[in-house]
Amino acid sequence: MVTHLLRLSDLSKTDFEIFFDRAMELKRRQKQGTTHRSLTGKTLGLVFDKPSTRTRASFEAAMVQLGGTPLFISAKDTQMSRAEPIKDTARVLSRYLDGLAIRTFSQDVLDEFARFATIPIINALTDLYHPCQVLSDLLTVIQLKRGYANLKIAWVGDGNNMAHSWINAAAVLGLNLALACPQGYLPQESILDDASQKSRAEIRLTTDPVDAVKDADVVNTDVWASMGQENDLEARKHVFEPYQVNTDLLGHAAKDVIVMHCLPAHRGEEITEEVLEGPHSVVWDQSENKLHMHKAILEVLLAR
Ligand code: CP
Ligand code: NVA
Numbered sequence: 001m002v003t004h005l006l007r008l009s010d011l012s013k014t015d016f017e018i019f020f021d022r023a024m025e026l027k028r029r030q031k032q033g034t035t036h037r038s039l040t041g042k043t044l045g046l047v048f049d050k051p052s053t054r055t056r057a058s059f060e061a062a063m064v065q066l067g068g069t070p071l072f073i074s075a076k077d078t079q080m081s082r083a084e085p086i087k088d089t090a091r092v093l094s095r096y097l098d099g100l101a102i103r104t105f106s107q108d109v110l111d112e113f114a115r116f117a118t119i120p121i122i123n124a125l126t127d128l129y130h131p132c133q134v135l136s137d138l139l140t141v142i143q144l145k146r147g148y149a150n151l152k153i154a155w156v157g158d159g160n161n162m163a164h165s166w167i168n169a170a171a172v173l174g175l176n177l178a179l180a181c182p183q184g185y186l187p188q189e190s191i192l193d194d195a196s197q198k199s200r201a202e203i204r205l206t207t208d209p210v211d212a213v214k215d216a217d218v219v220n221t222d223v224w225a226s227m228g229q230e231n232d233l234e235a236r237k238h239v240f241e242p243y244q245v246n247t248d249l250l251g252h253a254a255k256d257v258i259v260m261h262c263l264p265a266h267r268g269e270e271i272t273e274e275v276l277e278g279p280h281s282v283v284w285d286q287s288e289n290k291l292h293m294h295k296a297i298l299e300v301l302l303a304r
Contacts, residue, residue: 037067159187
C-alpha cells in the first residue's frame with residue numbers, strides 16, 4: 001500500500017481493491033448505525049488553496065465519524081502565502097498532525113509536501129489530478145453496476161484533472177475508457193502514454209462525443225472551465241458546445257446508462273438540467289460515496 005495518495009497511477013490493483021472493500025464495509029456499518037472509532041486521537045489537517053464544498057465537508061465528517069479531529073487550514077491564511085517554503089511547512093505540520101489532505105493548483109506543490117512530510121499526504125485535487133473523487137466514483141460504479149469489468153465508460157468534455165485520474169485508474173484496473181475531448185483540450189499526452197505503456201486497458205481518445213458515448217454504460221462529464229480557468233470560460237463555451245451531455249447525446253448510450261458528474265455542475269453548459277435531474281443521473285450517490293471513500297482512505301493511510 002502507498003504511503004501517500006498523490007495520483008492513482010501510484011496505486012496497484014490491490015490498493016484500489018482495499019479502498020473499495022473498506023469503503024463498502026464502512027458504508028454498511030454507517031447504514032446500520034454502528035459507530036467505528038478507528039482514528040481516535042488522530043488529527044487530519046486540510047490545507048485548501050481553492051474552494052470546496054464536498055471534498056472538505058466529507059473529509060471533515062469522515063474524520064469526526066472515525067473519532068478523529070479535522071483541522072481546516074485556509075492556505076491563504078498561512079505563511080505559505082508569504083512565501084514560506086513548502087518543505088518547511090511540510091516538516092512543521094508533520095510535527096502537529098497525523099495526515100494532510102491538500103487542495104492546490106500545482107501537482108508539484110503536492111509532490112514537494114510528500115517529499116518532506118513525515119505523515120501521509122492526500123491529494124484533495126490539483127490542476128492535474130483528482131484521485132479521491134475517481135476512487136469515490138468507481139465505488140459508485142461498482143455498487144450500481146455490480147463491478148467495473150466489461151463496462152464501457154465514457155468521458156465527455158475537458159481533458160482535465162478528472163479525466164487524467166480516470167486515465168490513471170483505467171490503466172491500473174484495465175477499464176474500457178473512451179474519452180471525447182475537443183482539440184486543444186485533450187488530456188496530457190504523457191499521462192496517456194504512461195497509461196498505454198503500463199497496461200492493456202482499452203483507453204481510446206476521440207474528438208467525437210457520439211463515438212465515445214455509443215453503447216456506454218457510464219457517461220462522465222465535468223465543468224468546461226475548472227477552478228483557476230474561470231477567465232477562459234467564454235472562449236471555452238463555444239468550443240465545448242458539442243460536448244454537452246444532453247438527452248440527444250445519451251440516446252447513443254446503453255439503455256441503463258448512468259450519468260456521473262463530480263459536481264459542482266453548470267446546468268445548461270456541460271450538462272442539461274433534464275439529464276442532471278433525470279433518471280440516469282447518479283450524482284447524489286457519487287457525492288455520498290465521497291464520505292465513505294474518504295473514511296476508507298483515512299483509515300488505511302492514517303491508522304498505520
Ligand atoms: N467534487 C468535488 O471535489 O467537489 P468540491 O469542489 O465541492 O469539493
Ligand atoms: N475539474 C474541476 C473539478 C471540481 C471538483 C475543477 O478542477 O475545478
